[in-house]
Amino acid sequence: MSPLLAMFVAERLVKLSGVDLAIIAFYFLLVLAIGFYLKKFAKTGEDFFLAGREMTAWVAGLAFVSANLGSLELLGWAGSAYQYGIMAAHWYWVGAIPAMVFLGLVMMPFYYISKTHSVPGYLKLRYGTEAAGLSAFTFAVMTILMSGVNMYAMAVVMKVVLGWDINFSIWVSSLTVGVYVAAGGLFSAIFNEVLQFFLIWFGALLIPILGLIETGGWSGMVARIQHNFPGQDFTHMWAPMGSFANNPMGINWIGIVFGLGAVQSMGYWTTDFLVVQRVLSAKDIRSAKLAPVIGSFFKMAVPLIVILPGLLGLAVLPMHLVPASDLQAGQHSYNEVLPLMLARYCGPGLLGLGITALVAGFMAGMAGNVSAFATVWTYDIYRPYLNKTAADKHYVSMGRWCTIIGLIISIGTAYLVMGFASIMDYVQALFGFFIAPLFGTVLLGMLWKRVTRWGGFFGLLAGTSSSVTMFLLMKYSPETWVPIIARSPLAKGLAQDMYQSLWACVTCVVVTVLVTLVTKPKPDQELVGLVYSLTPIAHEEHASIFHKPAFWGAVAMVLFVVLQIIFW
Amino acid sequence: MTEKHHIIPVWFFVGVLLFVYGILIFISGLAELSHPPDTVLSNLHAPVWWGALLIVLGGAYCLIFRPKNT
Numbered sequence: 001m002s003p004l005l006a007m008f009v010a011e012r013l014v015k016l017s018g019v020d021l022a023i024i025a026f027y028f029l030l031v032l033a034i035g036f037y038l039k040k041f042a043k044t045g046e047d048f049f050l051a052g053r054e055m056t057a058w059v060a061g062l063a064f065v066s067a068n069l070g071s072l073e074l075l076g077w078a079g080s081a082y083q084y085g086i087m088a089a090h091w092y093w094v095g096a097i098p099a100m101v102f103l104g105l106v107m108m109p110f111y112y113i114s115k116t117h118s119v120p121g122y123l124k125l126r127y128g129t130e131a132a133g134l135s136a137f138t139f140a141v142m143t144i145l146m147s148g149v150n151m152y153a154m155a156v157v158m159k160v161v162l163g164w165d166i167n168f169s170i171w172v173s174s175l176t177v178g179v180y181v182a183a184g185g186l187f188s189a190i191f192n193e194v195l196q197f198f199l200i201w202f203g204a205l206l207i208p209i210l211g212l213i214e215t216g217g218w219s220g221m222v223a224r225i226q227h228n229f230p231g232q233d234f235t236h237m238w239a240p241m242g243s244f245a246n247n248p249m250g251i252n253w254i255g256i257v258f259g260l261g262a263v264q265s266m267g268y269w270t271t272d273f274l275v276v277q278r279v280l281s282a283k284d285i286r287s288a289k290l291a292p293v294i295g296s297f298f299k300m301a302v303p304l305i306v307i308l309p310g311l312l313g314l315a316v317l318p319m320h321l322v323p324a325s326d327l328q329a330g331q332h333s334y335n336e337v338l339p340l341m342l343a344r345y346c347g348p349g350l351l352g353l354g355i356t357a358l359v360a361g362f363m364a365g366m367a368g369n370v371s372a373f374a375t376v377w378t379y380d381i382y383r384p385y386l387n388k389t390a391a392d393k394h395y396v397s398m399g400r401w402c403t404i405i406g407l408i409i410s411i412g413t414a415y416l417v418m419g420f421a422s423i424m425d426y427v428q429a430l431f432g433f434f435i436a437p438l439f440g441t442v443l444l445g446m447l448w449k450r451v452t453r454w455g456g457f458f459g460l461l462a463g464t465s466s467s468v469t470m471f472l473l474m475k476y477s478p479e480t481w482v483p484i485i486a487r488s489p490l491a492k493g494l495a496q497d498m499y500q501s502l503w504a505c506v507t508c509v510v511v512t513v514l515v516t517l518v519t520k521p522k523p524d525q526e527l528v529g530l531v532y533s534l535t536p537i538a539h540e541e542h543a544s545i546f547h548k549p550a551f552w553g554a555v556a557m558v559l560f561v562v563l564q565i566i567f568w
Numbered sequence: 569m570t571e572k573h574h575i576i577p578v579w580f581f582v583g584v585l586l587f588v589y590g591i592l593i594f595i596s597g598l599a600e601l602s603h604p605p606d607t608v609l610s611n612l613h614a615p616v617w618w619g620a621l622l623i624v625l626g627g628a629y630c631l632i633f634r635p636k637n638t
Contacts, residue, residue, distance in 0.1 A: 019596045194578045210609050347605030349596030349615045
């Protein structure tokens with residue numbers, strides 16, 4: 001049995017009724033119909049790859065946050081909440097909100113003004129083809145791997161929760177995603193992400209509502225958790241962060257604040273093209289700045305439907321869930337907490353809605369990765385290196401074919417995943433290799449005009465290489481290297497990731513600065529629109545305070561701080 | 569949502585989805601009144617009020633963002 005399949009129990013958790021199947025079928029019909037409807041609007045490159053750059057701040061903001069709200073995330077983080085308690089919410093708050101606000105207020109103007117189609121596209125303008133090529137190639141590989149993993153994870157969940165055949169799930173979901181993304185490009189992906197956002201909220205919100213009714217509110221839930229797991233603290237976020245030994249993650253506040261908050265989160269939310277592409281679709285610069293800020297408010301609320309069900313699972317489930325690696329017959333793993341809670345409270349109809357929300361989340365995950373792959377391949381690999389002079393129509397056609405080809409490769413990846421142990425860990429780690437150093441490269445490029453072409457390239461290369469090296473050292477010689485890199489022998493996987501990201505970003509910045517100091521910078525006139533000190537940013541002096549992204553960014557940060565204090 | 573392409577707003581599709589789901593879940597909830605499912609707190613009849621909420625929200629979205637208004 002593959003490791004991912006073993007993460008879930010080998011028996012079907014729920015049985016769907018006719019109305020549940022009708023709900024799932026209607027979702028598939030609607031997204032296909034929307035894809036065909038949008039096809040006629042996706043004619044030019046800007047339409048297909050950037051949704052015509054005419055999305056409102058709300059649509060771009062919801063798609064932005066939704067692109068990160070896949071089912072893999074939902075199931076995984078609900079499981080982490082069961083395992084680590086409310087500390088898992090760090091990945092939604094300190095691990096997201098400051099970065100989203102920073103993207104909107106500081107970085108988005110550069111992406112938007114430079115009229116780039118992608119993050120590697122920005123690197124090409126700022127540094128040249130070397131850094132852009134390295135980033136584009138790595139990103140293309142990552143998106144395909146992630147799409148395949150989403151596909152396989154969905155098939156496994158459907159197999160375990162509903163008893164569906166794995167091949168059936170893989171092919172039906174891929175065909176549907178392929179048809180609607182190839183037809184409408186980013187238009188289709190964004191429309192589906194907005195639908196998915198509503199589905200996930202309405203499909204999952206009943207779990208915390210009914211769970212809190214059952215436990216008698218928050219204090220009742222805490223009392224039950226303390227009764228079920230005496231001596232363990234699952235309901236405080238920062239109090240157990242004083243030392244590595246005080247929490248089950250084996251991390252301290254430095255790892256969370258700097259590794260997660262300052263590097264990994266900043267890297268993911270500001271340079272991962274999958275999410276940034278959604279904001280680039282905004283109709284004007286104010287919408288582009290506002291979209292991530294709007295997204296930050298929704299992101300702040302997501303723990304309600306992800307972390308709280310995990311905590312409620314600790315309080316109300318009659319059995320104790322176990323790690324996937326220790327799973328025995330008749331037991332359930334941490335990752336099953338969300339489906340178990342869904343089955344606990346939801347009968348026919350509501351169950352169909354919850355399952356559709358999961359299916360939509362997986363499909364949106366595939367669509368997001370495949371549409372980002374099509375853009376990066378067409379604009380950052382095919383056009384600069386293989387065919388520089390084709391007409392716009394040709395590139396749109398290439399984008400459509402890339403969507404299909406990307407999905408076929410993803411299907412191959414999905415089947416490949418079945419044969420390898422811990423491939424999920426490897427993919428997550430690979431993603432981290434790329435994102436943390438890229439943040440250093442992009443941020444230095446935006447804020448310091450002196451950074452040179454070779455500084456950017458060698459910094460990115462050194463950051464990525466050091467990240468891979470640290471991963472391999474901790475993987476194959478953990479006794480020696482985990483205490484050095486992650487600063488404690490107690491550091492678990494997530495804690496190791498945080499420190500790996502932190503040191504990779506530091507390496508990238510140090511190498512970039514050193515190489516920059518001995519190489520020749522670009523002339524100022526070539527950096528206008530790409531670097532902070534040389535770019536006139538339009539200010540909204542005449543807009544009321546309620547229309548200013550900076551005001552809402554400040555509100556988001558205040559709310560973020562209040563949440564930290566409440567759950568300290 | 570768009571001045572250039574005159575695409576039906578995504579909110580209209582959201583409304584259709586919620587409205588259809590609301591009807592299916594509401595009817596299913598009514599059918600369960602006499603035979604409640606074997607779930608925790610089934611006495612609260614969540615599908616009835618959750619379905620009604622979806623119908624109201626979906627209907628409002630369909631009405632406000634219907635294509636002729638775009």
